[in-house]
Amino acid sequence: MKKAQPLFLILAFLCATFVSAQFSEKKKNFKKYEGFFDFYYDEGNDKIFLEVKDLEKEFLYVSSLSSGIGSNDIGLDRGQLGNERVVFFRKAGNKLLLVQPNLKFRALTDNELERKSVEQAFAKSILFGFPITEQKNGVYVIDITNFLMQDTHGVSARLQRSDQGNYSLDKAKSAIALDRTKAFPKNIEFDVTMTFKGTPKGSYVRSVVPTPGLITVAQHYSFIELPDNGFKKRAFDPRSGAYPFSYYDYATPVEESLVKRFIPRHRLEKKNPDQEVSEAVEPIVYYLDNGTPEPVRSALLDGGRWWNQAFEAIGFKNAFQVKMLPDDADPLDIRYNVIQWVHRSTRGWSYGASVADPRTGEIIKGHVSLGSLRIRQDFLIAQALMNKPFAERDDNYKPMLDLALARIRQLSAHEIGHTLGFAHNFAASTNNRASVMDYPHPQFSLKNGEIDYSNAYDTGIGEWDKVTVAYAYSVFPEGTDERKALNKILEDATAKGLRYISDQDARPMGGAHAYAHLWDNGKSISDELKSMLDIRKTAISNFSIDNIKTNEPNSVLEDVFAPLYFFHRYQTEAATKVVGGLDYNYTVKGDGQLTVAPVDKKSQEQALKAILLTLDAEEIAIPKEKLSLFPPRAIGYGRTRESLKGKTGVAFDALSAPETAADMTLGLLLHPERASRLIQQKALDPNNIGLSEVLQEVVSNTFDKKHKDPYKNEVQQNINFRVLFHIMNLAASDKVHPQVNAIANQYLQKLSLSVAQEAIKDPIKGEIARRINNFYKHPETFKVVPSPKIPDGSPIGMDCFH
Structure with a gap:
């Protein structure tokens, strides 16, 4: 005798059968797309229904942004790729689950139980659950509209992180974008217009969105057949x-x-x-x-x-x-x-x-x-x-x-x-521009007093780039020992003098590698800095109203001048890394390369000598005769983040520009990590330079320097105060060796004694004495007084994403 089924199961079955019958009837009016997955578009309800034929079969799921916001600071660009995920559909009761297996942890073995033990040890992710709309002959139909209508790319989170406001998806103002929704044999593409509603907070979003409380972008989804196992x-x-x-x-x-x-x-x-x-x-x-x-x-x-x-x-x-x-x-x-x-x-x-x-x-x-x-x-x-x-x-x-x-x-x-x-290969610029994977600074020279532009940028692939392609893409004859063949490619590159150093060792703040830098030139970093300063001086001397077009306001001329004034900034970054710097390679056992060694004393001294030029008013003061080119900004041509900043209101500030330039140099040269390395360097080799020698040279070439021209003397005073603040920073820092604190304090006390006698008569020396005195009252509260911000030089933003 058959057992009676509970009423709710019978009703559920009848309901599912009815819904399935309804869909079978309605889909005749839907637009069908045939491809890697077949799917239907229901225009009346703006819905997408997907047919799933193969359960547990892996495919690739990629989300991206097809239409962006247009602000580099926010970072949501047109064409920005999101994450790629291997996924599969799994049936669970009356729904299909979209499962992402955990590929970070594997067991590559024929032992199925061993594979399963690892699979069960680490969490997987279920990305979505889809109620089954129709099930027929092993084919499942699911409504994926809600899956597509979610903030997969993290737009609202990005807006919040960049302090632009709190936004959430407004589904009433979002819709499937059919013009970019397509099906192909090995991939299907979905595009969705998405509107985010919120209260705008930051200036970035206000500057690019017509109604900042409503931000409309487009999100893109791809379902892709995975490659074969070849x-x-x-x-x-x-x-x-x-x-x-x-x-x-x-x-x-x-x-x-x-x-x-x-x-x-x-x-x-x-x-x-x-x-x-x-x-x-x-x-x-x-x-x-x-x-x-x-x-x-x-x-x-x-x-x-x-x-x-x-x-x-x-x-x-x-x-x-x-x-x-x-x-x-x-x-x-x-x-x-x-x-x-x-x-x-x-x-x-x-x-x-x-x-x-x-x-x-x-x-x-x-x-x-x-x-x-x-x-x-x-x-x-x-x-x-x-x-x-x-x-x-x-x-x-x-x-x-x-x-x-x-x-x-x-x-x-x-x-x-x-x-x-x-x-990136940021050591390539020291190898005769051996790679396009470096950041190139335009390379100029002076010929007969004129700037020569003929060798500004390279014109082809570099020798290092051929090495990377050979390593990654060479096809070796059958029977070749691939490991030996790949080693030979790299050993031959080393024998040719080619170097490879990447991101983490090339960044300027606290960086230590002496031959890997961003936007630098030349085998001799210090010689190239001197050369750049000469080119800068020549260009500033030539600079005139004829650097802009007829009928353009002088405000535009000031904007043209800004990158010229800071033309030396990246080579200065490179030179500071030589001081207390290291030479090292990504070595492996037996490759014969230099593992690590300090930079020799002579190179460090030459670098320091070149760097000190950037703290000299004679070098970095804007010539007085050029100041008449820069009146207060014209209406409609206000200052931007790429303009020179100052403290004189509408007037062009000739003192702040050198102060900003000097602060850039000192923030790198007297970086706490570099100071600690100089302590260690001197301990390991008493003949090399240490922190005391660096501070002595800095003080001698700033505080002890006098200029007959009152204008240049005021420029130098601004530079000197930046030196004072950065020495104070070393004296107070808890992120350095105590020896750094001791030496920095010693130089502060020397400065205090040197100005004490004249503090009453000389207001500048009196101010130095006052600031040192205040520092010692509450050293724990000290912070470097900020200088006017340097204009954006590299592309705006903090990181290069790859």
């Missing part, structure tokens, strides 16, 4: 210039490392692997955004194509190509590697990102975002440096444009390099 992983080596891709393999024998490190790279195979030179089975093709204007378009195409030189060097024929994106293609379509032209309200970082298979590191899509305003900054620098470019006519812009386009070619190659799997 991709071969390649071992990561810290010397290779490639990024690491890693996971933990718990099936590893105890005597070996759990962490497995490989490099991300595109799949590239030879059609004829036995031939020395062969075409690729499938070349790597990048497509340039067809919204890029000329002449930028041609420059980006040229620079991107430089990479083919490196692939030819390892036996590939025409394996790397750059073409124009078809007019009907979507830049976020996973089938295209894209170079995208991105607009923002301020100039900002460009970056190269990628979509890679999280299982293997295989790069599926490279995606470059190039900030459209970067070229204008390079044009501005050229405009400032050139001698009276608009003296005779206003259309004499070609020399400046040529210089800016030369930079854009290099930038195209640089960002593509990141999407090929390569990290």
